[in-house]
Amino acid sequence: MTTPSASGRPDHKPRPFIDLLVSIVIPSLILMKLSGDEYLGSVNALVIGLAFPLGWGLFELIRYGKKNFIAVLGLISVGLTGGIGLLELDAGWLAIKEAAIPAVIGLAVLVSSWTKYPLVRTLMYNRNVLDVDKIHQALEANGNVAEFEGRLLKATYFFAGTFLFSSIMNYLIAKWIVVSPSGTQAFNEELGQMTLVSYPMIAIPSMIMMMLIFYYLWRTIRRLTGFTLEEVMAPQLRDEQKAKDYSESPSND
Template identity: 65%
Template sequence: MSDANSAPAQHKPRPLIDLLVSIVIPSIILMKLSGEAQLGAANALILALALPVGWGVFELVQYRKFNFIAALGVVSVLLTGGIGLLQLDNKWLAIKEAAVPGVLGLAVLISTRTRYPLIRTMLYNEKVINVALVQERLQERGLVEIFNLRLLRATYFLAGTFFFSSAMNYILAKWIVTSPAGTEAFNEQLGQMTLVSYPMIAIPSMVMMMGILFYLWRTIHGLTGLAMEEIMAQQKG
């Protein structure tokens, strides 16, 4: 009984809460509460950035599972806070915005030289694909090497989505955030950039991810003959 009670909770995606806590509410705080008559530029920035950081830490404690991408997101938020509170040149914001997805893209490429390619963590994993059945069928047909080559191609596509985000983040930051860091105008523009980045960057990146997942499914289906319901992981409960 005690072992069951102490087991970490199963993570359940909550995209609406993630969107509200990480993007919508912080953006509103930055745009509406940064004036001296409200919280002030520094306090509004601290409060806005505390929400996604707090949510990330809560999820880490709740599910007891380290997530490299989530951790990088928390570091990104802390760097944004440092740029604003230390009143650094806002060119560093553009560099930071480009660096985070750029690092992920490089990590994806570098991981192809290791035993643990990141595409297996992000897309080709037991939560998305019935990996055991797929590998069994590939081995039966002697097509493991061909599949690995196509998985490598999908890895390059995945890295490309991060490099796309990197370039778009830099352009968006340079275009929108033009006021000096530490000012009310800087906070307002930071909030605008956060809101605009979702439809302009996050959604296209999500569509590209779905395209890569479709490519994987089509590849697996073509090599193994498995149907969609056999390829996709079965959700328990």
């Protein structure tokens, strides 16, 4: 059961296995296995296959109010993929589209570094993850605010680099796998293969890179403030961890 947030919407809790199933596995299986004329046909398989991630993305946006830039780009990406297949455009456009989406996100990350709200600060250095006020007070007391801001800027550049990596890999994988004319059964099957291959070859390395960026940020906080990770976790996360530790302690069995 989900609990409502202050905005009146249910709180959004990550569901990676459902996201993976709906956005990757089911569409890929439909495109690879049901595109033949004896099943759905190439057009119907493309429409139904892409309807899963598109419908799931819209559900997330409407249900939880997750109206963020990256989510919207994801919906645009799915729509463009469907358009390329249905309009039977040259398959080369798919490679361009696959590269363009992460490139646009990476550019947005860079541009955000010149604003009051860098995306790294929004995603990693925020009150839902860290006790920002406590960290800032320690940085001011130690005279390390300027050095921390410089490290945060570096983290922004590293973060943009992960999307550059995704952009290049997306283009190469699309050019390597999708070689058949769009609108054909072979195109759908190759699109499904590309979707499956892109997850381990792009998503997992990108996730590891983002974890390393967070580790870099955390090591910076530790060096400049002297706090341990537990000491700078967001208060609500500390409370959740204490409640979990208490419930799992032998005395409560």
